Amino acid sequence: MTSVDAVTGEVVTAGAPPPDLSAQRVLPLRHPGRWLATAVVVVLAAQFVHGLATNPFYQWGRFGYWFARPVIVRGLWVTLEVTALSAVLGLLGGVVLAVARLSSNPVLRTVSWLYIWVFRSVPLIVVLLVLFNFSALYKTLSIGVPFGPGLFHFDENKLATELVVATVGLSLNEAAYAAEVVRGGILSVDDGQRAAAAALGLPRWYRFRRIVLPQALRAIVPAYVNQLIGLIKGTSLVFYVSLLDLFGQVQTMSSTYPGDVVPLLLVATAWYVILTSLVSIVQHFVERRLNPAVRP
């Protein structure tokens, strides 16, 4: 029997017929290292869970006791309220600042740049404390002509409840970061889109709202959700302006029940984890809606 060796090309004349290699399957490379890594991770994870479950230090009984106490839920509600208000106001402010920063008007560009520079530089806690002590700096707030007659007067002490101070402070700070997120999103839209919209004679507001913004959102949403998650946890600073949010309530309870410090911190952590998870789930669906490629 005569055949051609598939590898060397030599004519083979003796022995068993060589296998027909053209029909052979190609198998993937084996990865023994992955199995080893998996084993290590499983062992470490098991040890950690075992420690969580059995170490009396965590006091899971007390965790269960505190988890849905009215006092904690009240704090949680304040956290949600402050987060929601600051997220919306911050985003609105951010859009205005981003549009100003990108406008052709040099005055608007400079003012926007200055605002963003100031509020990204000054620590949030300082902003909150300055606002909290605002009434000490300015006895009354009046709106009117500078150096001229005032039109409206507010008594600062009546105007500024803790909730207002916290929301204003967080919103001012959030707007500066949101502005950069929105600006990045707007810049990510292809220039051809603007040219096409301009060539069709579409009015400016329509161009922004219907052409640029929907496309910019695809870049804005992931970055802004990131920002939002930072904000949820950032609200814990409002404790310093006497607003009892989730973290504030936990701190207060800890000083009353010093033995429950660890389970109380775990309760706060659990709630923050739940909130950020919910936000991430919403993000997933919003992003899916914004991506035209997956639409029917």
Added chain:
Amino acid sequence: MTAATGAADAVPTTDAVPITDAIPVADAVPIRDAVPVTDAAPVTDAVPAGIAAAVEIRGVTKSFGANRVLDGVDLTVCPGHVTVVIGPSGAGKSTLLRTINHLEKPDAGYVRVNGELIGVRQQKDHFRELPERAILAQRAEIGFVFQSFNLFPHLTALENVAAAPAATGRASKSEARERAAELLTLVGLADKLDAYPGRLSGGQQQRVAIARAMALRPGLILFDEPTSALDPELVGEVLAVMKDLAGTGTTLIVVTHEIGFAREAADTVVFMDAGRIVEQGPPRRVLDHPEHPRTREFLSKVL
């Protein structure tokens, strides 16, 4: 956009064609070097007396930094004609096209469409740019088709075409959608009305873009290398739509590398190089018997 409004600007456009230096503003335009080819121009430039030129470009100059992209370009286009602009890359073809609907602001010189100054108004010895709203209204009368289609990816084919008439208040939403469906049928996409651009081939996307440019019923449509981004086998379907369009009396100005299209569909072929119009005339003359050595050199490379 009529010749009458043009006349109101105290610049006679209807009589004395071709217009050369009769316009007082021309003196204020800094750069109007004598283009050596102007002797050849009147042959094709001639617009029949009493008819306003569809497009009249005079002394248009544009620099990006130190780079002079357009250097005193003069061009006259008759209504209903197809003008094909050819030339090497960097010759200023696309920039010239973009000055016609003021996507690019000329540094000097002017563009008139149907007698109306585009993007500027005349003041004593200079031009002043118009406010955005006025420029947008002018642009709505001029269709523009881009090399990279630039369809709105978050809108369906139908919504892409219906957007402008509805947004500019020229048609109700339902009228705009009805007309969009008609236009898409006209370009052979009746079965793709609800498709998103991402689901269409390049040729289909460019045909949607042409329908979108037609949606405002412009008398003039500008094409900026409409087939350059297409796979070779998809070029034909787009050129076919453009040839149909040429037969409808719409004025077309097409920047392209498709010499075959120029030969078949053009009334005038314009050859540009280094920011100037080097030669222009009917396709038979410019493509088969070019007078200028630069034109000959270019054609020998692309044909």
